[in-house]
Amino acid sequence: MTKRILILSILCSLFYTQIHAQQIEWKTIEQAAKTDSKSNAKLYFVDFYTTWCGWCKRMDRETFNDPVVAKILNTYYLPVKFNAEGSSEFSWLGTKYSNIATAPGARPATHSFAKAVLGVQIGFPSFVIFNSDQTKLTIIQGYQPADELIMALWYFASGDNKRYSYDSYRKIFNKEIRPTMNKKLGLKTNNSQD
Secondary structure, eight states: HHHHHHHHHHHHHHHHHHHSSSOOOOOHHHHHHSSSSTTTTSSEEEEEEOTOOOOHHHHHHHHHHHHHHHHHHHHHHEEEEEETTOOOOOETEEEEOOOOOOOSSSSOOOHHHHHHHHHHHHOOOEEEOTTSOOEEEEEEOOOOOHHHHHHHHHHHHHHGGTSSSSHHHHHIIIIIIHHHHHHHHHOSOOOOOO
């Protein structure tokens, strides 16, 4: 009987954790494009993905399910999912973007917004961070484990990109920056003195 109670309590706690895990509040590109930059103090994080991209799906399964990644994105960014081969039509900084029709049976064309933003660096997944005025800050390419993405997100969200080069930031992040980040986010730290 005690084994059943133990198993039941473990299952209940796993279920509770799944229900209460923070999820990223993704927006569409159309929603993001309509956001008034004068009233939006958040940065934009745009996930350029395709439906056929295995690494994109792994990002969704692993990295974007990390509660710290979700907390940073929801708090400091306007997170956007953008199908780089989709058919959406919108304006970004006064320029209209759309996707040309693809011949039947052919792989969809790359959307004009993906081409304009990523330039010659088209690859998936790609992530672009924009200022609150929708101007591009940086491009991050390829699969990103949660810890790597957390560091990159915090680098821009905290304003540390104005004080440190990314290489020097990488060297001090876990020891000097992460404890402060954890406190600001209300997260428990591994340091017993906190």
